Amino acid sequence: MESTNAKAYAKIVENGTLAVQEIQNLQTTGYITDHIYVLAHDSDKTERIAHASEAKEVGIKEEGVFDSIANLFRSRGDELRAKMVSLGFTEAEADFYEKQLDLGKVLVIAKKDQP
Template structure:
């Protein structure tokens, strides 16, 4: 399996503190700034956790221009699922994770930068 075929890693945690801990663990195993993302159902919560953890948010580079622009018109749930599938999760995985985010949890995502 090549790096471009590698499945992303996803871990659901209860809160931002746990998300930062998981991010730090991933960094210590060799994942870098461009490899780790967090998602929460509320955009401002995602921003805060990403800033605290010292990582970036899923953006145009990961999603592509079309999906990034389309997200302006999507519901938050649709936007989150789009972001997840752009990183390599299947539709079914994205649906599962989005339901967890609906419950107030946080998703930490890691993938090898290609």
């Protein structure tokens, strides 16, 4: 599934290999590497894909200090949904995507160039 809202593009892919390919496609179509993010339910998987593709992980810069600290006390699902909301997705969209991540899929997000 693909989604484009006013703030970001998102695509669910089946695995890390396809996530890296999608990230490379986004880079060749003009998205800036610093605006491409990857999320997986397993934080180690997220880190490996981000490293292999030069994509970003959602961090303090995107979430803000409060949400980053709050994530220390959240379940992984709640943490993932908070990260997605911080990138401009609605609660409903974040819930849908998090359920896909529960199934082992990977979410690739690309934010539009910020003014």
